[in-house]
Amino acid sequence: MTFSIGDLSRQAGVKVTTIRYYEQEGLISAPLRTDGNQRRFGEKDLKRLRFIKHGRDLGLPMSAIRELLDLSGHPDQPCDQADRIARDQLLSVRDRISQLRRLEAELERIANSCSGDHTVADCDVLKAFGDHGQCKGEH
């Protein structure tokens, strides 16, 4: 079973151009070609591409995905590193969440400060955007 780049794109949910980009970056290996120079992929490529896609969806940076791909190429190594990557990513997601929560509070305050029927000159929203002193904390 072989796939054209378009098939692969549909199956994995990754754009055609992005697949070519991944190949160029060495994230997937250069596939076979037809006589007419078109790429033909196999199941393995699909799996690998899905792995990458899923990792990206989970917010992993490409560097982490590279590490994980490298790891999966060495099945006899201990898996501490894979574990670490997952935990690191979890921590950074939690960080981002709490940062965004602070932001949310800030923006709520700012958005609520506008009663609606006045002009820019005395708009509290603009003042609030301009002045960090009004904020409760850091963001």
Added chain:
Amino acid sequence: MTFSIGDLSRQAGVKVTTIRYYEQEGLISAPLRTDGNQRRFGEKDLKRLRFIKHGRDLGLPMSAIRELLDLSGHPDQPCDQADRIARDQLLSVRDRISQLRRLEAELERIANSCSGDHTVADCDVLKAFGDHGQCKGEH
């Protein structure tokens, strides 16, 4: 009172190179220069730069900041637009938060699936990263 670019940088918490970039992009106006061609800024520039910085910290895209800066140049206009920008940003922050929450749950599941003392070959973390089917929902 005038500031060198370094002074301004410290006062506003924006890097020197970034200030020059903002000038190039027209976000701040080209400042006066000394005889030796060095930039000299005033209080107005500092205010404007702080406005930009604060907006960025609040997660606004540059396009929104541009809009707000334009608005504040027309003090007699109604301020609906400033209000709208704040509300839009609030909605998008909330979106991002709930997206990250789903991610967090996913990563928790993945990170917990590794008991620690085995090899890559049977590592559930790697399997989990590779397989979206294991996930509870979208991310």
Added chain:
DNA sequence: TGTACTTCCTCTAGTGACTGGAGGTTCAAG
């Protein structure tokens, strides 16, 4: 087999919002 139509190819450049470095000049303190 012909023809249309879609998909594919490479190559280059652009995105956003900066960041970094090279190579040289100016400023301010002592």
Added chain:
DNA sequence: CTTGAACCTCCAGTCACTAGAGGAAGTACA
């Protein structure tokens, strides 16, 4: 007047793609 930090311009690089030009290959149907 000297020293050393700060400044100047210009260019390239970052990340992870995305878009477009200009042309070739594959495929479905008559």
